[in-house]
Structure formats: C-alpha cells, structure tokens
Amino acid sequence: MIKKLFIFLFIALNLYAAKPSVEELTWPNGESLLMFLENNKIPLSLYYNLEKEDQELASEITTGTRFQILRDDDDEISQVLIPISDELQIHIHKDKIGKFNLDFIPIIYENEDRILSIDINRSPYQDIIENTGNLALASAFMNAFKGSVDFRGLKKGDKLIITYSQKRRMGRVFSTPDIKAAMIQIRGKAEYVYQYDGRFYDKFGKELENFFLVKPVKNARISSRFTPKRFHPILKRYRAHLGMDYAAPKGTKIYAAGDGTVSFAGKKGGYGNVLTINHADGYMTLYAHVNGFASGMKRGKSVKKGQLVAYVGNTGMSTGPHLHFGLYKNNKAINPESVVKITKSALGGKEKAEFNALVATYNKDIDKGLGDHKNYPKEETFESVITF
Ligand SMILES: [Zn+2]
Known part of the structure; x- marks a missing residue:
C-alpha cells in the first residue's frame, strides 16, 4: 500500500x-x-x-x-x-x-515451481483466472486436457490441481507457464495429464494429443534448424533462429502442416509475406518469405492437413528462396522437428521408464496440493509508469 x-x-x-x-x-x-x-x-x-x-x-x-x-x-x-x-x-x-x-x-528471468489447488465454483478457466490472475495458465490448462476430458460433468466443489513452473521477469509473470502435471475431478473422479518432452500423456503414457505435423514442403533440404538462443563466439553476440528453413526453388508448393484455420495472411516485417494457421491444442504454424498464397487464403479460412496454402519465395529479409517454417505452442516458439518426426502415440522402452519416474514425482506434488496447501497470492496489476 x-x-x-x-x-x-x-x-x-x-x-x-x-x-x-x-x-x-x-x-x-x-x-x-x-x-x-x-x-x-x-x-x-x-x-x-x-x-x-x-x-x-x-x-x-x-x-x-x-x-x-x-x-x-x-x-x-x-x-x-x-x-x-x-x-x-x-x-x-x-x-x-x-x-x-x-x-x-x-x-534475465527466474523460474518458480508452483502448485495451484482450487475448488471449482464456476468453470476451470474462470476459477484459475480468479485465483491467479494468470490468463495464460488458464489457457494452458484447457489445452492440456482438451479432447481427453468432458468438463460438462463438473459439479461445484470438484477440485483441480496444477503443478507448473512460471517465469518471472522484473517482478512480473512472464511467458507461458510450463504445466508439468494436472489433475481435475469430475464429480469426484480424478483425471490426470502429465507432460513429457513438451507433450501431454495420460497416466499410462498414452499420448493425449493427436496433433502431428506433415512436412510443409516435399523433398526439400533443411538449410537451417531451430535454435532458441546461442552466443556467437566470433561476432560476440547472441542470435537465435525460431524456426526451420527449407531450401526450395521459388514457386515450390507449400502445404498446411496440419488441420486448422488461417489466422493471418499478409506482410510481417522481415518475414515478408507470411501465412499463419491456428491448430488444435494451442498450436500455430507460420510460413514465411512466401512468394504468394494459394487462392482463398485469408483469415478465418479453414484448411486441411496437406492442403496447398502458399508458394516458396524470397520476400522480406531473405538470402535466397526458402521456406521459414515456425511452430508455436501457446504462443511460444518450439522446435518443429520434435513434432514433425513423432509418429507413435504411446511411450515405450526407455522413454516409458523415464515417464513413470516423472509421474511418481509429479504425483507427490499433486498430493501436496490435495493436502493442507496454500496457493501463491494472486498477481497484482501495476501502474504502467514508475518514476524514480
Ligand atoms: Zn528462418
């Protein structure tokens, strides 16, 4: 005060x-x-x-x-x-x-591990926001359970628990929270999701998401890979590449990597002509430097996996014709290769053993949430100008 x-x-x-x-x-x-x-x-x-x-x-x-x-x-x-x-x-x-x-x-950010435990009064989405002031957490929770749980059966007093880590920058929450595991009761019956390597699974290690990508261009060479941050030792500065580049001649057909809805088709700074598609579970794909769009590509148009959407080009800041292909989950750039490659839907072998170990740890956190647990205070909103 x-x-x-x-x-x-x-x-x-x-x-x-x-x-x-x-x-x-x-x-x-x-x-x-x-x-x-x-x-x-x-x-x-x-x-x-x-x-x-x-x-x-x-x-x-x-x-x-x-x-x-x-x-x-x-x-x-x-x-x-x-x-x-x-x-x-x-x-x-x-x-x-x-x-x-x-x-x-x-x-510079700090990572805080948190457990949120709340009783549901209105809806999971509204109650999470009311308790935390964190919209991104509410969306990430909904995406984690999407398709696997029917929230319509909820009754007042059902509980939800989320274990997650939250980045904080300059004292404020920053970026999308990383949900490790979550539990929701539906009429008292507990349903769980666990994150492993960026994707969500049920307690048996069966994948809950059915979102897989197809390659946006055929027979193209990868000319640059995803790099979240690297320090260039000679130039002495930081760089990043938040997508994958496919080298291909101008005019090569670009296909939608998954089913979805076009969210943008137009110019975007150094990316030149850009098409973005929103997919299920909070995923978005981005196609940059394109020469032109397939007919009818505009915001709101629904597209099917493998549908022709654009043509490779050299627009914006580009050193030669190529497709810059970006993948985002909950607005955060992630490595497209991890999602393009995966074809199996249940974990096995060494991965399953790692997953089981994680589940055991996360279940301890969920149990903490079920016990006598105190949540973090709700995020405050600040004035936008601070003077010294
Ligand atoms: Zn690129």
Missing part, C-alpha cells in the same frame, strides 16, 4: 518536473520494429544495419508483448527492452555521445 502511494506521489510530481521513468507498454497489433523506430524518432538505420538474420528475428515481436521504455531527465528515450522470445530481447540504448545502438541480449 505504502509503495503504491509513493508511486502515486511521484507520478503527481512528474507533472511538474521531468524525472527518469520506466514506462511499460503493450506492443500494438500490426506494428513492426521499423514502425516503432519511426514513431519514436529513433534512426531507422538501427534496423537497416542489422544482418538479415536479425531483421528476420525482429519480426518475432508479437502483438500484446509487454515491453519497457526508459526515459532520461529530459523525457528522452534512453533505453527500450522488447522481448522476442522467452530467451532474448531487443535492447535499444543511447550511448554517452547520444548515439542509439541495437543489440539482442538474454532475458
């Missing part, structure tokens, strides 16, 4: 005298990094001087991302921090002689 009062006082003072401040903003729909620089009178050369690979990476900024602007005594921008993934953020900063620089730096 006292802290809030201080913030309020400082904001009031700020009306009369400029003070250094941090402003937290939400990335607007459809804005590119280039537009952002232009709107804030930051030299566009910052963008144009980037290597193509980094210009492409800058297209990963997503609508709704929380980012920070630091201003100096004269109310001029001195620093900007924009996350592009869980691992990396764009860092724009003014040096001593007043010249702007741009680089990619790691995001």
Whole structure:
C-alpha cells in the first residue's frame, strides 16, 4: 500500500518536473520494429544495419508483448527492452555521445515451481483466472486436457490441481507457464495429464494429443534448424533462429502442416509475406518469405492437413528462396522437428521408464496440493509508469 502511494506521489510530481521513468507498454497489433523506430524518432538505420538474420528475428515481436521504455531527465528515450522470445530481447540504448545502438541480449528471468489447488465454483478457466490472475495458465490448462476430458460433468466443489513452473521477469509473470502435471475431478473422479518432452500423456503414457505435423514442403533440404538462443563466439553476440528453413526453388508448393484455420495472411516485417494457421491444442504454424498464397487464403479460412496454402519465395529479409517454417505452442516458439518426426502415440522402452519416474514425482506434488496447501497470492496489476 505504502509503495503504491509513493508511486502515486511521484507520478503527481512528474507533472511538474521531468524525472527518469520506466514506462511499460503493450506492443500494438500490426506494428513492426521499423514502425516503432519511426514513431519514436529513433534512426531507422538501427534496423537497416542489422544482418538479415536479425531483421528476420525482429519480426518475432508479437502483438500484446509487454515491453519497457526508459526515459532520461529530459523525457528522452534512453533505453527500450522488447522481448522476442522467452530467451532474448531487443535492447535499444543511447550511448554517452547520444548515439542509439541495437543489440539482442538474454532475458534475465527466474523460474518458480508452483502448485495451484482450487475448488471449482464456476468453470476451470474462470476459477484459475480468479485465483491467479494468470490468463495464460488458464489457457494452458484447457489445452492440456482438451479432447481427453468432458468438463460438462463438473459439479461445484470438484477440485483441480496444477503443478507448473512460471517465469518471472522484473517482478512480473512472464511467458507461458510450463504445466508439468494436472489433475481435475469430475464429480469426484480424478483425471490426470502429465507432460513429457513438451507433450501431454495420460497416466499410462498414452499420448493425449493427436496433433502431428506433415512436412510443409516435399523433398526439400533443411538449410537451417531451430535454435532458441546461442552466443556467437566470433561476432560476440547472441542470435537465435525460431524456426526451420527449407531450401526450395521459388514457386515450390507449400502445404498446411496440419488441420486448422488461417489466422493471418499478409506482410510481417522481415518475414515478408507470411501465412499463419491456428491448430488444435494451442498450436500455430507460420510460413514465411512466401512468394504468394494459394487462392482463398485469408483469415478465418479453414484448411486441411496437406492442403496447398502458399508458394516458396524470397520476400522480406531473405538470402535466397526458402521456406521459414515456425511452430508455436501457446504462443511460444518450439522446435518443429520434435513434432514433425513423432509418429507413435504411446511411450515405450526407455522413454516409458523415464515417464513413470516423472509421474511418481509429479504425483507427490499433486498430493501436496490435495493436502493442507496454500496457493501463491494472486498477481497484482501495476501502474504502467514508475518514476524514480
Ligand atoms: Zn528462418
């Protein structure tokens, strides 16, 4: 309460005298990094001087991302921090002689392991939000159980338990929570899901998701793989590649990697012409640098796995004709290869043994949640401007 009062006082003072401040903003729909620089009178050369690979990476900024602007005594921008993934953020900063620089730096975050245990009053989705203030957790929970449990049988007083880890950046929850296991009672009968290697299984190790991808291009060579973050020892800087590149001649047919609905077809910064498709269970695929779209491809159009959707091209920041293929789960870029390759639906052998060991650990956490357990306090919402 006292802290809030201080913030309020400082904001009031700020009306009369400029003070250094941090402003937290939400990335607007459809804005590119280039537009952002232009709107804030930051030299566009910052963008144009980037290597193509980094210009492409800058297209990963997503609508709704929380980012920070630091201003100096004269109310001029001195620093900007924009996350592009869980691992990396764009860092724009003014040096001593007043010249702007741009680089990619790691995001510093903490990981907190949590157990949430609640009684259901209205619906799992609403009750999770009410208890945690965490929308992403509610969505991730629904996606984890999707298709395997019928929530219509729920009655008041049924319990749900989630064991998960949550990233925290600058004191706020950050990114999608990672659900390890979850339990929900349906009229008192417990149903479980367990995560293993990024996918959800029932207690017998049978896969609950039936989402598998087909290759978006046929007979194409992989020219670049998925890299969440790596430090380039010679260039002495961080880079990332949040998808897979398939080298293919211009005009090569691109097929939908799974059943879904087109969520975007248009230009997206360094990615050039982009098509995105939303799939079941919180998955999304992205097809970038395409030359053109198959007819009728626009937002809302439903597509079948293997359907022609676009043609390979060289649009945006691209060094030659290729398809940049991205896969996202709950808005987080993941390695497409892990989902393209898997064909079996139940774990066996060594994997099954690992899975059983995990289940035993996670069940202990679920038992903790069933006992005398106290949840983390609900996330607070903060004012968007903090002055010093
Ligand atoms: Zn790429």
